[in-house]
Amino acid sequence: MTSxxxxxxxxxxxxxxxxxxxxxxxxxxxxxxxxxxxxxxxxKNAHMQFLIRNLxxxxxxxxxxxxxxxxWLIYWTLQAFSVLQVGLDPGNKQKAVDTIMAWQHPxxxxxxxxxxxxxxxxxxxxxxxxxxxxxxxxxxxxxxxxRKKMYNFFMxxxxxxxxxxxxxxAEVDVRGIYxxxxxxxxxxxxxPELVDGTAAFVxxxxxxxxxxxxxxxxxxxxxxxxxxxxxxxxxPRPPLGEAHxxxxxxxxxxxxxxxxxxxxxxxxxxxxxxxxxxxRWLVQMQGARVELGGFKGRTNKLVDGxxxxxxxxxxxxxxxxxxxxxxxxxxxxxxxEGKDADWDDIDDALFNRKALQEYVLYxxxxxxxxxxxxPPKHADxxxxxxxxxxxxxxxxxxxxxxxxxKELLDSWKDADSTTNEFRKRIFTDALCYTEEEGTEKIVGxxxxxxxxxxxxxxLTITHTEGIMxxxxxxxxxxxxxxxxxxxxx
Amino acid sequence: xxxxxAPVLYAARDEWKDVVPITQYEKANPLAPILYSxxxxxxxxxxxxxxxxxxxxxxxxxxxxxxxxxxxxHYSAWQYRYETLLALQSPLDAEVALMDELADKYLKTxxxxxxxxxxxxxxxxxxxPAELAFIAKILQQDEKNYHTWAHRQWVLAFFxxxxxxxxxxxxxxxxxxxxxxxxxxxxxRFFLVFQAGVREGEEDRERIVRREIIYAKxxxxxxxxxxxxxxxxxxxxxxxxxxxxxxxxxxxxxxxSLADPVDDGIDLExxxxxxxxxxxxxxxxxxxADVYEEEGKASVSKAVELWxxxxxxxxxxxxxxxxxRIQQALVRT
Numbered sequence: 001m002t003s004x005x006x007x008x009x010x011x012x013x014x015x016x017x018x019x020x021x022x023x024x025x026x027x028x029x030x031x032x033x034x035x036x037x038x039x040x041x042x043x044k045n046a047h048m049q050f051l052i053r054n055l056x057x058x059x060x061x062x063x064x065x066x067x068x069x070x071x072w073l074i075y076w077t078l079q080a081f082s083v084l085q086v087g088l089d090p091g092n093k094q095k096a097v098d099t100i101m102a103w104q105h106p107x108x109x110x111x112x113x114x115x116x117x118x119x120x121x122x123x124x125x126x127x128x129x130x131x132x133x134x135x136x137x138x139x140x141x142x143x144x145x146x147r148k149k150m151y152n153f154f155m156x157x158x159x160x161x162x163x164x165x166x167x168x169x170a171e172v173d174v175r176g177i178y179x180x181x182x183x184x185x186x187x188x189x190x191x192p193e194l195v196d197g198t199a200a201f202v203x204x205x206x207x208x209x210x211x212x213x214x215x216x217x218x219x220x221x222x223x224x225x226x227x228x229x230x231x232x233x234x235x236p237r238p239p240l241g242e243a244h245x246x247x248x249x250x251x252x253x254x255x256x257x258x259x260x261x262x263x264x265x266x267x268x269x270x271x272x273x274x275x276x277x278x279x280r281w282l283v284q285m286q287g288a289r290v291e292l293g294g295f296k297g298r299t300n301k302l303v304d305g306x307x308x309x310x311x312x313x314x315x316x317x318x319x320x321x322x323x324x325x326x327x328x329x330x331x332x333x334x335x336x337e338g339k340d341a342d343w344d345d346i347d348d349a350l351f352n353r354k355a356l357q358e359y360v361l362y363x364x365x366x367x368x369x370x371x372x373x374x375p376p377k378h379a380d381x382x383x384x385x386x387x388x389x390x391x392x393x394x395x396x397x398x399x400x401x402x403x404x405x406k407e408l409l410d411s412w413k414d415a416d417s418t419t420n421e422f423r424k425r426i427f428t429d430a431l432c433y434t435e436e437e438g439t440e441k442i443v444g445x446x447x448x449x450x451x452x453x454x455x456x457x458x459l460t461i462t463h464t465e466g467i468m469x470x471x472x473x474x475x476x477x478x479x480x481x482x483x484x485x486x487x488x489x
Numbered sequence: 490x491x492x493x494x495a496p497v498l499y500a501a502r503d504e505w506k507d508v509v510p511i512t513q514y515e516k517a518n519p520l521a522p523i524l525y526s527x528x529x530x531x532x533x534x535x536x537x538x539x540x541x542x543x544x545x546x547x548x549x550x551x552x553x554x555x556x557x558x559x560x561x562x563h564y565s566a567w568q569y570r571y572e573t574l575l576a577l578q579s580p581l582d583a584e585v586a587l588m589d590e591l592a593d594k595y596l597k598t599x600x601x602x603x604x605x606x607x608x609x610x611x612x613x614x615x616x617x618p619a620e621l622a623f624i625a626k627i628l629q630q631d632e633k634n635y636h637t638w639a640h641r642q643w644v645l646a647f648f649x650x651x652x653x654x655x656x657x658x659x660x661x662x663x664x665x666x667x668x669x670x671x672x673x674x675x676x677x678r679f680f681l682v683f684q685a686g687v688r689e690g691e692e693d694r695e696r697i698v699r700r701e702i703i704y705a706k707x708x709x710x711x712x713x714x715x716x717x718x719x720x721x722x723x724x725x726x727x728x729x730x731x732x733x734x735x736x737x738x739x740x741x742x743x744x745x746s747l748a749d750p751v752d753d754g755i756d757l758e759x760x761x762x763x764x765x766x767x768x769x770x771x772x773x774x775x776x777x778a779d780v781y782e783e784e785g786k787a788s789v790s791k792a793v794e795l796w797x798x799x800x801x802x803x804x805x806x807x808x809x810x811x812x813x814r815i816q817q818a819l820v821r822t
Contacts, residue, residue, distance in 0.1 A: 012765025013712040016632065017670035058522040064529055068563045074521050092520060099519040114513050115537045117565040169568050171603040208679050208724025214639060217646035217685070238646055238684035241639035242676035277727075283810040284716065293806055299672040299716050301633065325813050326820055350813055352806050 005029065005290045017300050024302050025290050027375055031362045032292060040361035042391070042448040043369065044084055047384065050369035051077050051084075054381060055092070063381075068112035071103055071122035075129040076385040082132055082460050083388045083450045096133040097141040100126050108149030118153055119167040124179030127186055131459050131467040142470055151189045154180055161218035161232055162197025172215045174205055178250035181257045182457055185426055186464070188471040191419065192261055197232075199258045202251050203271040204237040209299060210274065210281030211243025212251035243281055245297030245310040252278070253456050256320045260425040275323055279350065282318075285311045286351055292363050293355020294374070295390075304373045305364040305383050308390020309458070312356050315349060316455035319399045320429075325350070347441060349397060356394040357443035360387050389453050395442050396452040398461075401434035404479075408432060411477045427472050430456065431465055434479070498531040504548070510534035511541055529559050540569060545576040554587070561595035567604055581612055589623060596627055602636045606643060617648045625660060632664065638673045642680050651689045657681050669708055672717040678704075679721060683728050694729075701725045703758070706739055710760035713743050719772040733780045740780070743773035744795075771804040782818055789818050 007025055010018040033040075055077055059066070066073055074096060081087065088096065102114045103126055109118030110126035127145070134141030157164040157180075159172060166176035177198065184190035204216040216239045220230035241247075255273060263270050287294045287303040294303035295311040318324065325348045347353060364371045364387040370379025371387035408428040414420045435452050442449050454464045465476045499505045512534055514522075525533075532555050539549055553570035556563050574584060585608055592601045609616050624641045628634065645654060658681060664674040682691070682701055691697050705722040709715065726733055739759040747768045762768060774795050781792035793815050800811035 009714040009767035009770070011712045011714055011763070011767050013669075013763070015668040015670050015712075017668055055521045058524050061524050061526055063523045064525055064560055065562055067523055067525070067529075067533070067560050068565065070521070070523070073523075077521060095518070095520045098516075099514075099521070102514060102516070102519070111565065114515075115511065115540065115565075117568050119564060167564060167568060169571050169607065170564060171599060171606075173599070207676065208683075208728060209676075209720045214635070217643060219646075219649075219686075236646075236685050238642065238680055240642045240646070241635055242673055244635065279810075283807050286806055288806050298633075299720060300670045301672070326816055347809070350809050352809060355806060 005032075006288075007290055008288055020302060021300075024374065028292050028294075028303075028363055029290065031375055033362070039444040040358065040448075041444055042361060042450070043365055046367075046369035047080070047365075047371065047388070048084060048086065048369075050366075050379060050384065051080055051381075059381070068116060068119075069122065069125075070113040071100070071110060071125035071129065072112075073381050074100065075125035075132075076381040078129050078132045079453075079458060080381075080385045080388055082463065083385070083392050083453055085451050088133060093133045094139070096129065097139065100129050100134075101141055101144055104144070104146065105153070108146055108151070108153035117167055119170070120154075120157070120164065120176035120179045120183075121166060123150070124183050127183045128457065128459055131186060131457075131463045134467070136470055142467065145187065147187050147189050147471075150183070150187070151191075151194070154184065154189075154194060158194075159218075160197075160220075160229070161216075161237075162195075162199070162201035163215065164198075174202065174212065174214055174247050174250045174254065177202065178254050181254050185257055185430055186457070186467050186471065188423065188426075188468075190257075190422075190426060192422065195258060195261050199255065199262055200271040202254050202258065203273050205239050205247065205251050206273050206278070207239050207243045208277075209243040210277030210279070211245070211248040211285075211298075213239035213241040213243060214247045215240045242298060245285060245295065245307045248278075248281070249310040249314045252314050252317050252321075256317050256456055257426075257429075259320070260422060260429060273321075275318075275321060279318065279323055282311060282314055283351060286355070287359070289355070292359040293352055294359035294363060295356065302374070303359065305360060305371060305390070306373065306386040308356055308360055308364070309386040309393065312351065312390045313393040313453075313455060313458070315351050316393055316398050318350065323350075324348075324399075347439075353394040353441055354443055357391055357448075360391040360394075361444060361448070364391075388450060389458055392450045392453050393455070395440060395448075395450060396435050397439040398433050398435050398452050398455055400429075400432045401436075402432075404434045405432035407477045407480075411475060413474060415473055423472060427468060427474065430468060431461075431476065433461060496528050498527065499535040499552075500531055505535060508535055508538045508542065508544075511537035513537070526559075532556050532559060533563075536566060536569075540565075545573040547577070549573045550577075550579070557591065557600075561591065561598045561601060564600055567600045571604065571607055581608055581616075584608055585612075585616075592623075592627065596631055596634055596637060599636060602640045606640065609644065610647075614648050614650060614653075617644055617650070617653050620644050621653065621656075628664065632668060632671055633673045635673070638677060642677065642685075645681075646685050649686065654681070654688050665708070669712055670715050670717055672720075675717045675721045679724055683725070698725065698729050698731070702736065706736070706758075707760055709743070710763055713762050713766045713768065713770045714772065716772060719776065723776070733776065733783050737777075737780050740773050740777050743768060743770045744777050745769055769803060771799060774799055774803055778814070782814075785822075789822050792818060 008021055059073060103110045103122065105111055105118035107118065110123045111118055112122040130141045136142050159165065163172045164176055164180055165171065166173050184194060205212040207213055216237050219233045219236050221233055223230045285295050285307065287296060291303045294305065295307035296303045297307045297310065363374055366372050366379035371384045372379045373383055405428050408431055412424050417423065433454060451460050453459065454461050457464055469476045500510065532552065536552055536556050539552065550570065550573055553566045556566040588601065588605050588608065592605060595601050609620055621641065621644060624637055627637050661674055661678045664671060682697060702725055705718050705725065708718045722736065726735060742761050745768065747762060747766060778792040778795035781788040796811040796815050800808040
């Protein structure tokens with residue numbers, strides 16, 4: 001197999017990019033075992049040990065650079081446990097909740113650590129971590145989140161082009177918008193007022209390549225009257241920075257969350273994205289066989305395990321915006337599951353699910369536990385989660401299910417609120433994701449299976465249901481068929 | 490190596506005696522603690538102390554600088570530093586000089602770039618030319634740094650001044666000569682030419698579009714398997730609502746294997762693949778298939794053949810996508 005792998009063609013025209021590319025291919029190929037070797041194994045135990053060590057003994061001093069991201073360290077670790085189908089014991093759960101609640105800012109939102117300024121990114125991480133370990137009632141965390149103040153904090157960051165600063169005096173960045181939208185969705189504080197203009201901002205981030213950038217620059221026409229506000233121009237509104245995997249995921253997931261708030265498709269003010277160029281860009285990010293099929297984050301950059309999630313995971317969002325292969329007649333079962341021959345017949349994914357799993361298994365795993373960008377790098381908490389979540393998105397096909405949506409709608413109970421229609425739509429949009437039976441594909445066999453994760457939130461579906469049912473005051477109907485999308489924890 | 494003396498902790502300094510340090514976790518015994526150095530623990534204890542007291546003074550500038558040097562991603566220290574600068578009405582030039590050093594050292598953190606932006610907004614247009622020069626210097630060390638490129642685009646868009654823009658296409662050429670595969674440079678060019686308004690001397694858009702198409706073609710000719718150049722060519726056509734077939738004659742030689750070196754009858758409009766070219770080039774095959782699909786009718790079957798060749802031979806990793814394209818094209822016809 002190795003002998004047939006063609007290097008990425010460089011046309012006998014060397015540049016710094018081709019040099020680092022060639023170097024990376026060489027290293028990656030060393031991690032591709034011979035054809036006759038046994039199937040790759042996900043070293044669950046080693047990764048668990050890595051995570052537990054960080055959680056209990058603490059992070060080594062080099063993590064000081066993440067002192068303002070303590071919320072992320074805990075979220076990455078807890079969600080990695082969830083993907084590995086493991087839950088914390090009650091003692092450590094309580095300790096986690098107490099730690100997280102020490103980061104809540106007195107004026108709303110969460111900081112990256114105690115007494116740090118509130119910031120959208122750690123707010124997402126803290127709330128998602130609470131979705132995993134928190135519970136209702138005193139000391140459980142959920143009811144100690146000050147949602148009113150959080151909403152005010154969000155509104156205080158809002159800009160006239162529909163974007164948000166990530167913190168006071170800080171930058172605009174679509175990661176922050178994704179974090180705000182997820183948090184507001186989970187906690188039932190998303191409103192038309194909050195997201196007014198946000199979809200148009202997100203659309204403005206799409207570059208000519210099809211992926212999305214971090215932010216865009218607004219231009220305004222001068223105010224027409226002394227007391228009027230300047231008007232935002234539709235063009236120019238240039239994206240700042242090139243198309244990028246992390247920003248593209250955040251933009252696309254934001255776009256999906258914002259669907260209920262978009263004006264009707266026929267409205268001239270309907271912001272639009274180019275779905276075809278987005279899809280093209282996403283598939284172009286998958287590295288060639290010689291790169292073991294991992295994903296890169298930008299054109300002409302190197303593959304990196306974290307894009308297994310940011311780009312690989314983005315494919316699961318495409319169906320929500322109307323991109324999906326036409327259903328083909330089901331092909332009859334052919335032989336045992338997991339053999340190469342069957343993959344192509346039954347798998348209607350738009351990327352190479354098998355190759356992505358191979359990248360994570362062969363190149364992403366550090367021999368001493370934890371996962372990484374690529375060899376010979378160290379493992380870290382961030383790459384451990386996003387490699388595992390990417391592996392999960394390649395194993396499972398989770399998509400919105402009309403059946404599940406109907407069940408949720410049927411069991412919906414209106415609250416004493418004028419925004420019931422919006423709330424109902426948000427709730428059902430978020431929770432209708434299901435794994436189709438028979439679509440699970442696991443390289444290396446069942447022992448390598450990890451949990452499915454929600455394509456918008458990167459929480460298990462069980463954890464998403466738990467926290468949303470609480471804040472929307474709903475009872476989520478049980479899932480009728482045995483779904484692998486339901487976490488076992 | 491000369492041993493670095495341990496810094497004197499704030500806790501041991503007379504001039505900080507009046508500040509009450511605040512430990513990070515007052516109650517909780519935290520899960521997943523970071524094992525900080527004494528120096529970091531001490532500095533951040535005092536930082537929490539002055540934030541609690543609401544102090545905004547010269548020594549706060551020293552303290553926040555210290556915290557930032559130990560952890561440049563400490564956004565709260567940056568935020569508080571900025572508020573302190575405003576409160577003290579500190580001179581900008583000293584701060585800019587410090588930032589030149591810090592941006593150089595910590596160029597991968599968001600905060601160093603954003604802090605520069607805040608300073609520049611206060612300095613106004615007179616500060617912008619020096620900023621472009623500084624960014625150019627940083628980009629020599631890290632040619633694809635996302636923040637740095639985004640910051641450059643912000644400077645240009647925010648000040649929106651023709652004189653400031655005058656050297657940009659030359660800058661692109663200089664960076665492109667270093668690495669024609671640097672996608673950040675291609676994006677910058679697209680930003681300059683198409684996305685942030687029309688500059689003086691570029692009002693004749695037809696001429697500009699023609700210039701950009703030739704620019705992309707020439708660079709493809711140098712290194713045909715360069716995704717950045719193909720994406721740019723597509724981008725220019727799509728943005729200007731031109732059919733992909735505009736460049737049909739150019740693409741064809743790139744879609745077939747090269748048995749013999751090209752007949753060097755130089756066609757400036759359609760430069761052919763250079764000597765080292767590895768052909769057929771998957772991006773060209775894809776492009777030609779799109780041209781056929783755009784033509785519609787009988788040509789769709791030609792597109793299907795090309796997609797099949799990508800799925801089976803030239804670009805097998807994306808097999809599912811090429812099959813999807815076939816399926817979609819057939820559904821439409």
